[in-house]
Amino acid sequence: MPVKILIADDHHVVAESLSMLLGAFEPFEVVGIVNNGWQVLNFIEKNTIDIILADLHMPLLNGNDMTVRIREQHPLIKVIILTMSEEAAHIREALQAGVCGYVMKSAERAELIRAIQTVASGENYFSEKIVRKLAEIPNLNNTNGKTAIDDIVPLTKRELEIMRLIAEDLSNQAIADRLHLSVTTVETHRRNLLKKVGVSSAVGLMRWALKHKLIDEI
Missing domain, CATH: 3.40.50.2300 (Response regulator)
Structure with missing residues (x-):
């Protein structure tokens, strides 16, 4: 295509x-x-x-x-x-x-x-x-x-919201319900987050977020 x-x-x-x-x-x-x-x-x-x-x-x-x-x-x-x-x-x-x-x-x-x-x-x-x-x-x-x-990792306001909800251990469905988004959109944002910060899992994402002081200690 x-x-x-x-x-x-x-x-x-x-x-x-x-x-x-x-x-x-x-x-x-x-x-x-x-x-x-x-x-x-x-x-x-x-x-x-x-x-x-x-x-x-x-x-x-x-x-x-x-x-x-x-x-x-x-x-x-x-x-x-x-x-x-x-x-x-x-x-x-x-x-x-x-x-x-x-x-x-x-x-x-x-x-x-x-x-x-x-x-x-x-x-x-x-x-x-x-x-x-x-x-x-x-x-x-x-x-x-x-x-x-x-040195410049561009996270949008929505990506920051989703990152913080991931830190609360919410599922994709729960995040979608909270933000009034589709599950597919949440999954896309989640994949983009992992790719942007260079990690392969939610655990790696949380470590990165803590290092850059984007979330509080879990």
Whole structure:
């Protein structure tokens, strides 16, 4: 099945060019073009999407704020930011919002395709240039004093809620009832949590949460 892609960019020429470029690659299917984050949220309520390729600076709702909402409401949809911004602070904010990729608009076609394929396979993609920019942010917790991708684990408000309910030893069904979600959505959030923090079980997740002071001692 093709990877279904939604393009979000308020520059019409850029969006159309991206659509033509990606549409020519058989494993991809561009299912729509929208101009801002609010249009993205409306579009994904009515259509099946795998990946959103979004500009960072869009009117009404920017790429980062849009990503936060998508992570809360549609955790299976992945967001790749495609932007001109190389500012380390913007990159960090995007990571904290929960993007799965960050690529410069100046990137070659091959890199953009590689980024989409990587994210579609369940991994994250950040170009070497982005990693170098992120290292410009001081981090006193690292021995080298620099920030790395792994230093920023983007947990959404919903994921934090679910983590704390897991700490209370609630089942997926009980968590779903408490938060008025489907069991499938809870299971998806739970899998995302394990993957994000790099553990394989609820016990490992609780140890990680305690280490980072996200929950109280059990």
